[in-house]
Amino acid sequence: xxxTLGYVFKQGFKNIFRNKIxxxxxxxxxxxxxxxxxxFYSMVENVRYSIQKAETNVAVTVFFNEGVTEAQIMQIxxxxxxxxxxSSVEFVSASDAWESFKVDYLxxxxxxxxxxxxxxGSENLEIYLKDVSKQSELVTYLESVEGVREINHSDVTAxxxxxxxxxxxxxxxxxxxxxxxxxxxxxxxxxxxxIAVRHEEIGIMKLIGATDFVVxxxxxxxxxxxxxxxxxxxxxxxxxxxxxxxEYAAQHFVILNDLLQFKSTREIxxxxxxxxxxxxxxxxxxGSFITIRKRLRV
Amino acid sequence: xxxxxxxxxSYTNDGTPALNNVSLHINKGEFVxxxxxxxxxxxxxxxxxxRELVPSSGRIIVNGVDLxxxxxxxxxxxxxxxxxxxxxxxxxxxxNVYENVAFAQRVIQxxxxxxxxxxxxxxxxxxxxEKYKSKTKELSGGEQQRVALARALVNNPPILLxxxxxGNLDPRNSWEIMKLLEEINRRGTTVLVVTHNREIxxxxxxxxxTVKKGVIVSDEEKGEYIDD
Ligand SMILES: Nc1ncnc2c1ncn2[C@@H]1O[C@H](COP(=O)(O)OP(=O)(O)O)[C@@H](O)[C@H]1O
Ligand SMILES: [Mg+2]
Numbered sequence: 001x002x003x004t005l006g007y008v009f010k011q012g013f014k015n016i017f018r019n020k021i022x023x024x025x026x027x028x029x030x031x032x033x034x035x036x037x038x039x040f041y042s043m044v045e046n047v048r049y050s051i052q053k054a055e056t057n058v059a060v061t062v063f064f065n066e067g068v069t070e071a072q073i074m075q076i077x078x079x080x081x082x083x084x085x086x087s088s089v090e091f092v093s094a095s096d097a098w099e100s101f102k103v104d105y106l107x108x109x110x111x112x113x114x115x116x117x118x119x120x121g122s123e124n125l126e127i128y129l130k131d132v133s134k135q136s137e138l139v140t141y142l143e144s145v146e147g148v149r150e151i152n153h154s155d156v157t158a159x160x161x162x163x164x165x166x167x168x169x170x171x172x173x174x175x176x177x178x179x180x181x182x183x184x185x186x187x188x189x190x191x192x193x194x195i196a197v198r199h200e201e202i203g204i205m206k207l208i209g210a211t212d213f214v215v216x217x218x219x220x221x222x223x224x225x226x227x228x229x230x231x232x233x234x235x236x237x238x239x240x241x242x243x244x245x246x247e248y249a250a251q252h253f254v255i256l257n258d259l260l261q262f263k264s265t266r267e268i269x270x271x272x273x274x275x276x277x278x279x280x281x282x283x284x285x286x287g288s289f290i291t292i293r294k295r296l297r298v
Numbered sequence: 299x300x301x302x303x304x305x306x307x308s309y310t311n312d313g314t315p316a317l318n319n320v321s322l323h324i325n326k327g328e329f330v331x332x333x334x335x336x337x338x339x340x341x342x343x344x345x346x347x348x349r350e351l352v353p354s355s356g357r358i359i360v361n362g363v364d365l366x367x368x369x370x371x372x373x374x375x376x377x378x379x380x381x382x383x384x385x386x387x388x389x390x391x392x393x394n395v396y397e398n399v400a401f402a403q404r405v406i407q408x409x410x411x412x413x414x415x416x417x418x419x420x421x422x423x424x425x426x427x428e429k430y431k432s433k434t435k436e437l438s439g440g441e442q443q444r445v446a447l448a449r450a451l452v453n454n455p456p457i458l459l460x461x462x463x464x465g466n467l468d469p470r471n472s473w474e475i476m477k478l479l480e481e482i483n484r485r486g487t488t489v490l491v492v493t494h495n496r497e498i499x500x501x502x503x504x505x506x507x508t509v510k511k512g513v514i515v516s517d518e519e520k521g522e523y524i525d526d
Contacts, residue, residue, distance in 0.1 A: 004406075006410075200390075204388055204401075206374075207348065207350075208377065208378070208401075208402045208405055209375065209405075209406055210374060210406065211374045212374070214405050214406075215405075
């Protein structure tokens with residue numbers, strides 16, 4: 001059994017070198033596929049992460065008509081809190097608003113306003129959303145609520161980000177999908193070449209009484225190895241690109257630091273490495289399996 | 299050992315069959331020549347015995363195995379009972395003599411230790427003990443056929459099939475191969491040899507089965523090569 005496994009693996013390796021050009025083309029295509037997959041994955045993940053971070057900071061602020069009492073506002077707040085897309089609702093009284101305004105914008109110059117609150121009547125509800133894409137729905141609802149004077153929201157960033165990310169996901173899925181198909185096609189052709197080249201040997205093996213396992217495994221291993229190599233190369237490339245981009249952004253785009261949140265290399269690659277390798281092995285397996293099924297019947 | 303009962307084989311639906319209602323029986327330990335013109339169905343018979351082909355009708359029983367009842371998955375195991383050599387040797391050209399013989403054991407999962415013991419033994423038996431490192435394409439035809447024989451026999455099959463084993467060899471090498479086949483038979487292997495070599499058939503005085511257009515026309519102990 002050991003000697004057979006040895007044979008099977010050795011032949012699998014040898015097959016790759018027996019038709020170098022095809023193997024090279026196959027590895028290159030798989031690499032391109034996995035490389036793009038890695039890039040897209042990191043991009044989509046980071047944009048999603050940034051949006052998530054941004055979402056926790058994006059709030060819809062609702063101001064009320066004069067004469068609406070605090071108790072009524074609290075009631076409205078409860079109704080809003082009950083909505084599914086809402087994560088939390090905070091009541092900000094006029095004095096709270098003034099305090100935070102002073103801290104944010106006036107700093108040490110706030111002393112001149114001692115005593116009176118220029119933001120009288122500005123008590124409001126700050127609403128935080130679970131899902132920013134539902135913001136316009138919420139706004140529509142709020143507009144229909146009696147006593148609401150004004151609704152402040154900044155749907156621009158969140159919505160654009162969400163839509164951009166969705167678009168990016170679709171485009172990357174499409175491109176990766178096409179490359180996956182091309183990879184499978186190339187692997188199955190490379191393996192078919194190998195089978196054609198070793199036609200005689202296969203015939204002899206069958207006559208001697210080699211089982212399907214022994215006859216087929218070298219080609220399956222060839223495909224899987226091609227897939228693995230094709231996955232490993234771009235992983236290394238994406239890794240270096242990623243750490244360099246993070247570093248570069250941290251040094252040169254300090255302003256973006258708030259908007260763009262990078263996930264750590266470890267977070268990204270703890271998912272990307274296994275997924276890419278499994279993808280590579282899967283590609284190799286499917287590609288060679290298709291050919292083997294077609295061409296290697298005893 | 300080998301029984302054919304009313305075996306017919308047609309490659310096409312119309313036209314004459316390659317084998318037509320052939321019945322024969324070969325006992326364990328026999329040495330049998332099968333002769334006949336080119337196209338008479340001899341190789342077809344070999345392929346049926348190897349279960350490369352299935353008969354269009356009739357029954358084949360080899361070494362107690364009814365081939366019509368043999369499941370696909372059992373074919374490899376079955377073939378390990380049969381060694382075979384051909385006119386074109388069918389060696390692996392990119393590997394040396396040792397590897398070619400070891401190959402037969404590797405693919406049926408023999409432990410490496412046994413392979414190291416068996417291969418040199420086989421190479422001595424066929425008279426090539428020193429050439430184990432040579433690439434097969436550097437060998438003469440006679441030597442190549444010896445390697446093929448060593449490979450066919452290394453797994454100790456009870457049956458040896460040879461389809462025109464001397465077809466590409468000069469008379470001297472042909473004789474040596476035939477003598478080797480006789481020696482192998484003497485050691486207990488049932489041997490079936492398809493050949494066109496009239497001189498050797500007539501000299502060896504073995505059982506001779508003559509096939510003509512897919513039909514057995516003669517089957518004689520200590521027979522002779524029959525012409526039209
Ligand atoms: N694969 C095949 N397809 C169609 N006809 C075949 C095939 N193999 C052999 N034949 C035909 O079957 C007949 C017997 O062939 P074969 O058994 O090879 O004869 P032999 O070995 O006695 O020369 C011939 O007429 C040959 O043309
Ligand atoms: Mg023939």
